[in-house]
Each structure stands twice: as C-alpha cells, then as structure tokens.
Amino acid sequence: MRQLAAGTRAFAGLVSIAGGGKVMETAHQLVVLTRKPEDGRERARGCEVLAALEVALGLPEGRANPCLGGRPGVLFGHNRPDIRVPLVATVDRAGSAERIERDIETLAGPDYTLSSEAIRRYAYTRVYRNTLDYFTRELEAIGFEVYEDPVGTLVARNRPRGENVFGVGSHCDSNRNGGKYDGTMGVVTALEVCRLNEELGLGLALQLVSFLEEEGSGFGQMLLGSRIMAQRVAEEELKQSFLAIDDGRSFWEHAKEAGYEPERWRESIHVLDDLDGWIEMHIEQARVLQDTGNRIGIVTAIAGYVHGDITVHGRADHAGATPMEFRLDPGLPAAECVLELERLARAAGKGTVGTVGEIELRPGIINVVPAEARFSLDVRGVDEEAFRGVAGEIASFAEEAARKRGMKAAFKERQMLPATPLDGRIVSALEAAASSTDEPFMLMPSGAAHDTMCIADQVPSAMVFVPCKDGISHSPLEEASSDDAALAAEIILNAIRTLS
Ligand SMILES: [Zn+2]
Numbered sequence: 001m002r003q004l005a006a007g008t009r010a011f012a013g014l015v016s017i018a019g020g021g022k023v024m025e026t027a028h029q030l031v032v033l034t035r036k037p038e039d040g041r042e043r044a045r046g047c048e049v050l051a052a053l054e055v056a057l058g059l060p061e062g063r064a065n066p067c068l069g070g071r072p073g074v075l076f077g078h079n080r081p082d083i084r085v086p087l088v089a090t091v092d093r094a095g096s097a098e099r100i101e102r103d104i105e106t107l108a109g110p111d112y113t114l115s116s117e118a119i120r121r122y123a124y125t126r127v128y129r130n131t132l133d134y135f136t137r138e139l140e141a142i143g144f145e146v147y148e149d150p151v152g153t154l155v156a157r158n159r160p161r162g163e164n165v166f167g168v169g170s171h172c173d174s175n176r177n178g179g180k181y182d183g184t185m186g187v188v189t190a191l192e193v194c195r196l197n198e199e200l201g202l203g204l205a206l207q208l209v210s211f212l213e214e215e216g217s218g219f220g221q222m223l224l225g226s227r228i229m230a231q232r233v234a235e236e237e238l239k240q241s242f243l244a245i246d247d248g249r250s251f252w253e254h255a256k257e258a259g260y261e262p263e264r265w266r267e268s269i270h271v272l273d274d275l276d277g278w279i280e281m282h283i284e285q286a287r288v289l290q291d292t293g294n295r296i297g298i299v300t301a302i303a304g305y306v307h308g309d310i311t312v313h314g315r316a317d318h319a320g321a322t323p324m325e326f327r328l329d330p331g332l333p334a335a336e337c338v339l340e341l342e343r344l345a346r347a348a349g350k351g352t353v354g355t356v357g358e359i360e361l362r363p364g365i366i367n368v369v370p371a372e373a374r375f376s377l378d379v380r381g382v383d384e385e386a387f388r389g390v391a392g393e394i395a396s397f398a399e400e401a402a403r404k405r406g407m408k409a410a411f412k413e414r415q416m417l418p419a420t421p422l423d424g425r426i427v428s429a430l431e432a433a434a435s436s437t438d439e440p441f442m443l444m445p446s447g448a449a450h451d452t453m454c455i456a457d458q459v460p461s462a463m464v465f466v467p468c469k470d471g472i473s474h475s476p477l478e479e480a481s482s483d484d485a486a487l488a489a490e491i492i493l494n495a496i497r498t499l500s
Contacts, residue, residue, distance in 0.1 A: 167277065
C-alpha cells in the first residue's frame, strides 16, 4: 500500500465532493484523508482526495483520476485544484437497525415489563431496574462510565466528569398501557450513537441520559426526572404531594426504598454541567411524517399550551314543559364555543391547535335542560402569541355567547406552559446531516411535551422525530421502524460531529 502524505487524517465515511459550493457527486463508505488547516474546515486538494481514495480502495496509482475514469459508481467530477470535502460519517445502517431492533425486542421481554399485554414500566419497579441495568451493561461494554443521579436518572459518559460532552437520550419508562417505542427507542438510538462513535473511532465526547418518570406512570407526574433536574419541583411536593399510583406512598419514600438519596435531589442539576448540547430522539406520536412520506422530523420548537375550563351557568328546567323561548340552556353557548375554537385555531395558523376534550352538562339527565355546562380547553402551539391569543379570544367569545342568551360564562386556567424554542445551531446541523443522507425529512414543531422542554433553557437543545405507524402511541399497538431509528442515529452522530 502506498504511503500517505504527512499531516493527513483518516476518516471513515461518506464523501461528498463539492465544486463551487455545489455537491457534484457522492461516494459511499470510503476511507479518505484530508488535512485540517488552521481555519478548522476540512479541506483537501482534489489530487489528495483521489490519492486517498486509491489507497482506500486498493486501486493502482492514477486509477482514480477522473480523466482516466474510475471504478463505476465510485468516482466523480472534475479534478479541481481546491475541492471542498465536507466529511460525513456513514454508518452501516442495516447493522445499526439490527442492533436497535435487538435492543427494542429485548426490552419488550418479560423481564422488562409488568404486563404481558403492554409495556408497563415505571420508576423503582423491578422491571425498570432491569432496564437501567441493560443500558448500563451495553454502555460499559463500549467504555462508558455509568451512574445514576440522586433520584435515578441514568447518566453515562465517555469522558470524565468536568470535561465537556454532547448529550443524547430520552426516557425508558412507559405509559401504563404503553408500547415498545415511546421513549425507549430514543434511549436505544442514543445508545447506537454511542456505539457508532466507538466503532468508527470518531472520538466524540458523549453523555447519554435516560430520564426518570417521563410518562408519570409511577407517581402521576409527567416529566418528573427532568423537572427535578431543572429544579422545577418543590421539596414538599416530592415528600408529600407526589404519591405513588400503586400504593399512595410518597415519591420520597419510594426513592429511598430503592436506594436513592432524594434529599440530594437538587444535585441532579449537575448532570447538565458539562453539556455542550443535547439531542433527544423520539417517535413522533402523530401521523404527519407518515402522511407526508418523511422518514425524519427535525423539531424546531416544542409547543406550549394553555389548559383550562369554561363554565356556562344557565338554569335547569323541565325539558318538556319549558318552551324554547323560556330557557337558559348553557349547552347552547358551549356548543357555539366548540365550533368557534376550531375557527380561531385555524385562523391563528402557525401550528396552533385547539381541542375541547371534555364536555359536561349538569345535572346530565335526558329530560332536564342543564343548569351548567363545563368544557375543557387545550390550546397549543409553538407561537406563544398565537396560542395564548386563541385561549384569550375563546374566553371572551364564551362570555359574549352566554350574555347574548342571558347567561354568564367564566374561564378558569388550569395550567399554562410556555413554548420551548429549540437551538437554531443544532437544528441547522441536524438539517445539514439529514440532507446528506438523501432521505426525505422535514422541519416540524412538536405538539407533545418532552423532557427536552425542561432542559432547553439551560443547554442548547434539539429533537429528532421518526414516524410511528398511524400516529399511534401510548398503546401496545405502537409501531416504529428500526431502519428509521438507524437513520436518525446517523443524522444525530453527524450533526454532533459538526458541532463538536
Ligand atoms: Zn415519550
């Protein structure tokens, strides 16, 4: 084999040969060499690239010269004097998909779920412990140091604490009647990113995190691990109000019993100390990717929401004896509001959505004009002004609609969560990495809440979605493809390479 010029570096991966900023050709699965000059951009003269390809492919000298013609399907364009070479690691996607599939199927086995009909896995149960142990074994096998924060969020890193790392992960607990993919596939894909990094010798500094109790199946509190980490809980809540669904005992008590130190919960925030950035992969939980034929969604923002109730007060009357003009039926303005909410959300645009999920008429008897109508409001979006505007307008509309019929309506907020914009730099890096795969992808908001919401104001963060069949999640019928997850792993890996 020929010797290579001093100062060159080897990369495994896909090579895009760009001329004048335009990608001209692509060759896959090659080892090429390039120099890293002072400006930090990977750059090589065309002849160096060609020589490197010859070495990598074992071709005789000059064979890769495009003037002489190269091996079919491998070589490319013009031998420009200064070809920019953006180097992107390609992975053996089929191999990655196989490993992801194996992890997912293993974690769907009887040792990892409390139910034989669904995945049921939550904090401090035997099956949750087994799941953390599985990830610990897999991560230690590739040289990661694994620990758990004071309440049980799993952290694994390939650099000592104090050194900067890039974060990847999700959660591995499930809804009580959950499927194999929600959360778990995100952790498994993060594990695959770590494996590929080791396998390809990329030397990226990584930290995997699997958050505790995202689904709230143990204590009825969603995003609990990440809220604890972000200090978005009060100690009294952990001690007194967050109670186990199974036995009513406190989170605090359960955490202690499982061997953790809940009194040190505030230290959980140090998991974020050395993080340069964070990418969470998750199944989409809607059907946008499937229906648009995209394999990857790059999330630009996580929707915030207003949750509340509107109550219309009327008067109970006999449904037969009371003529229409003598009634104060609160169900009527309530019905008008349901339609008006649809109109307002559509008009607001920017991904704003509004839903009335609960309607209650009291006393709720077939032959009685109701005295009161209550309906819930769930208004979400990534544009704060837009979704809060819709919530405000529907409240005013309800008052007016009730007033016109001689009744009163009042809006009461249950909870307001602001939208979480994700980091533009990481989103761009993911976009570039996705573009280089030639697979269909799109930028999109996340309508559902995720752990990433809780840490995004402290660490530059982004998310990647993969399709799930018919948008089904939180169900044993959940289905997602390990091929898509492998593609996501490759994109995340390459994005982190360009950011590190
Ligand atoms: Zn989830």
